[in-house]
Amino acid sequence: MRINTRIIYITFIIVILLLVTNNTSYYWYTKSLLTKSLSEQMASAANQIRTSIEQSEAGAFYVEDLIGEQLRSAAIFAKSKLNPDIDKVTNEQLVALAAEANVDGFSLMKRSGVGDDIMVGKSSEPKELSITSTSSFGYWFTAFDQLLKFKNVTISEGYKLPNFWTGIYEVPASGSSDISKFGYYYDGTTNYLICAFVNANKIQKFKDIVGSDTIVKKTLASNPEILEIAGLNGKTFGTQPKEFRKANGESFVSVYDRPLLFGTYNMKNVNDYNNFKLAIANGEPVSVVESYHGKPILKTFVYVPIKAKITEVQREIPYVITIVSDYQTIQKSLSSQLVRVLIIIVLFTVFSCILVILIFGFFSISRETAVQTTQEMYIQNVDLMFATIRSQRHDFLNHVQTLYALLTNGKKEDQMKYMEELIEEINEVNDIIRIGQPAIAALIQSKITLAMRTKVAFSYEFKGLDGLSLGVKSVDLVKIIGNLIDNAFDEASKFPVEEREVSVTGWKEANDVKISVKNRVSSAFNLEEETDLFTIGYSTKSEGGHQGLGLPVVKERVEYYRGTIEVKVEDGFICFELSIPMQ
Template sequence: MNINKRVIYITFISVILLLITNNSSYYWYMKSLLTQAQSDKMASMANQIRTAIEQSKEGAFFVEDLIGEQLRSAAMIAQSKLGSDINKVTNGQLVELAKETNVDGFSLMKRSGNGNDIMVAKSSEPKELQITSTIPFGYWFTAFDQLMTHHEVTIPEGQKLANFWSGIYEVPASGSSDVSKFGYYDDGSTNYMICVFVNADKIQHFQKIVGPETILKKTIAATPGILEVAGLNAVTFGTKPIEYKSASGETFISVYDSPVLFGSNEMSTSDDVQYVKQAIQQGMPVNVVEDYQGIPVMKTYVYVPVKNKLTEVQRDVPYVIKIVSDYQSTQHTLKKQLNQLTLLIILFTLISCVCVYFVFRLVSKSRETAVRSTQEMYIENMDLMFATIRSQQHDFNNHVQTMYALLSKGELADQKRYMEELIEEINDVNDIIRIGQPAIAALIQAKIALAMRTKIQFTYELSGLDGLSLGVRSVDLVKIIGNLIDNAFDEANKFPIEAREVSVNGWKGANHVHIAVRNPVSTAFDLEDYTQMFTMGYSTKEDGEHQGIGLSVVKERIEYYRGTIEVTMEEGFICFQISIPMA
């Protein structure tokens, strides 16, 4: 029995060591798995937010340009009623004229005594009369000078129309309002330049409806694990923004210099500046787990550069999306899973050890036969014991993968119920989560605005996509549909206005999701050579940016997801129909 006891002791110690080793290794494995899952989820969420914000900005810029056109019309009406001599115009006339044309105010600008400066001489807004010099206005002064001298503006900044220029909506130098939109008109028939302005409440109202703040509120409401989202200015965050002085001497900061462009940044620490710089330099998402006021959180930073930046001053600025998510639930889940699985492994290990002990007690009564029987039984039971441990280890992997999937979806209730069922040795639980595609809606909205601007008859019909679950990232789905629509718009713009028709249809089949984009095409186009359209660099456009890139991106993404694309011709129209298998 001495030998048998030693064997039992050695076996027991070996199992305990194996248990400790397994628990330690799988603890770190599971921690890495859960942390990476949350990191990937937050990075994906940031990219979805980025796509939605980019589309909403396009709509806001379109609204801003429409307001600029309305300002020009108001300025032309004003000129027709004021006459050509500024000395015959009174401030009271400008007040009445502003009411009549439904704008917030008019100012008349003229050159100063030496002719080198431009000032406000008459205005319906008394604070505007304090502007006696516009040279400090930078490129705004350049635009004023060009408009009064040549009656047209050539600088790249701002909106340029015939005898008209309008800058970005900004904080007025006079301090007359929080944010205003200004337009300037001079056709050379007067000795003054007309400045017409409105408070930018229409643009801000549009942004409240579909802008970043609304997008963030909906995102946070739909994802309980997200605590805070902010858009940090990649240029000014961590530095002191440039302060300007109004005509009254009050200081103000440009809306484009604000360190926080949108969202909330209340859960901020001094290390945020370092992580923002790191995200900008690497061009990759940065994830950090840290304690904020005793609460474990994960911070994700995703850099969003400016697309096609032409000038140093424009209405779009680079920013970093910062997402703060709750990491406390991950730690709690990790600890709970570790305790429960450890309990299971210990239980089965003790049972195995007890079985081994009693087997040795029974077989030890025989001599040679008993010895052989004991040896055989020992080996058999040792194999059984380690098979049990290996089985637990194997099942542990399956359990971890299942819990990882549940945790990545944020289904803590399902995860808790799964753990209870695991302890009770009940069958696994399947919980199919259907998610929507909000990025598609934002894309279609932006394309509608673009179609209105280019006078394209754009129709769409999307059915069955709400709650659609694909093995496709939302960013890739937007790339595919967006490039197909852009290609269709480019072709449609070659036709007269009455022939510009583009349609998009989307529906869900049994195992696939289908998207079809249809647009007119020249009768000289040969469908037999359509395969060239998907070659990098091939384009029918004579000029413009990104020639020959869009359709090659579409083909690459569809092939990546093992989908198909079919091109057909019918009655002067070409139709691209894609089919992507559902996960």
């Protein structure tokens, strides 16, 4: 029997599909794991940056507060040197006083006469004199107004001391410097509010050494896979921040209103604002894969909210740390793993194909062996039956001579006994011949001999098959019935001699030929548990036997002819009943 090439092809395709499916699933699963791992690394890096910035900002705020205290001392010193009436103080006095107090300047502020508005009346810095209104300064104006009204400030912003308030270092509205630190003092003994200010280069220098931008630069230098880090203002990013006007008409944005608080923001994407808002709304990191100049990048957004206030001097604002990392590292890792997996797949596929061919070859050899054995048995059975008939004919003269001698001698009883034995032998052969199917007749003849040798009570009955075209090859009939009888004999041999029973029945029903083989079975046998009866290799014999091929061959041949086979157990007997359509 040749190996079924179609089955090999189908098996090969199924193996390939399974491997491709497995590889694809593995690829995407690994990719998601690596992406998740990188996202977690970026979120961890963002939290480290956050912690470093918080420590840096705490130090910067501390420096700011020290400078604020110095400004308060300078303002108190100025008050002791100046006339309590603003009209009796000159700008030149303030210039000399600023040099003496070691600050960059003094300004005296008063009500402008327009409602509660406040203006600069005198100043050592000429540009400060251009500030004729502060009502648009937001919480700064609120602080000025509270000082003049109540001598103390209660707003949450800034740093407060008795009769004193200082805001964050800021861009001067007058344009007198890039960034300055202002402190305001009023104790009610003057008709003006004293403003002392210094250039904020000391604070800026401190931030340049340990501030957020320095932290970002160090993080980028130590993590080559990180391409960019940005601190996006949690309140103003993606919107138009409020602008203020300098005395010269030039607009400026407050330091703490700038959309970009630290780092750089060059690798932009139209979806950044949505991801920015999502990170704030969920309070969890948001990671997305994007393309920048044709290269894949992973962008992670980590929200940093305002902490619960520990002290009254905190000036924190919420922000979102955005970290851009190189996604090509993941793709390279995936490509490397994919190559390795493909090599494994190729080797495994080749191995699987060889294994499939060997398995099919083994089954083919086993089946061919079974078929050859069946064919040889069929030929032997036919030869045996014909030999028996020839023997009877050959011995006919001997039988006649014997009967004549018994008749001549008057031994009637011996003659009758001999005639009965002779007729019994002839009837046995005639019964077999009357089966009507030479293949079945020859098989039954051989099994009668086997039954006598194994001491099995073997009975058979075939009705209505004489001359019919069964639609089944003779060789296949021998395969089917012979394997069922052999299995039945094997089972019967397990019982005592007096309990060894096997019966075979064949008949025509409608357009089907029916075959039934019945034998005694052990009381411990449970048909519901025996689900592998027709599986290759299944056998109830402890050793030797027919390699567990008998019943699989029966099932395969019956199904080949579009027949059915039914197994049932009744009254201690197992019955295999099959039905095959006739031509």
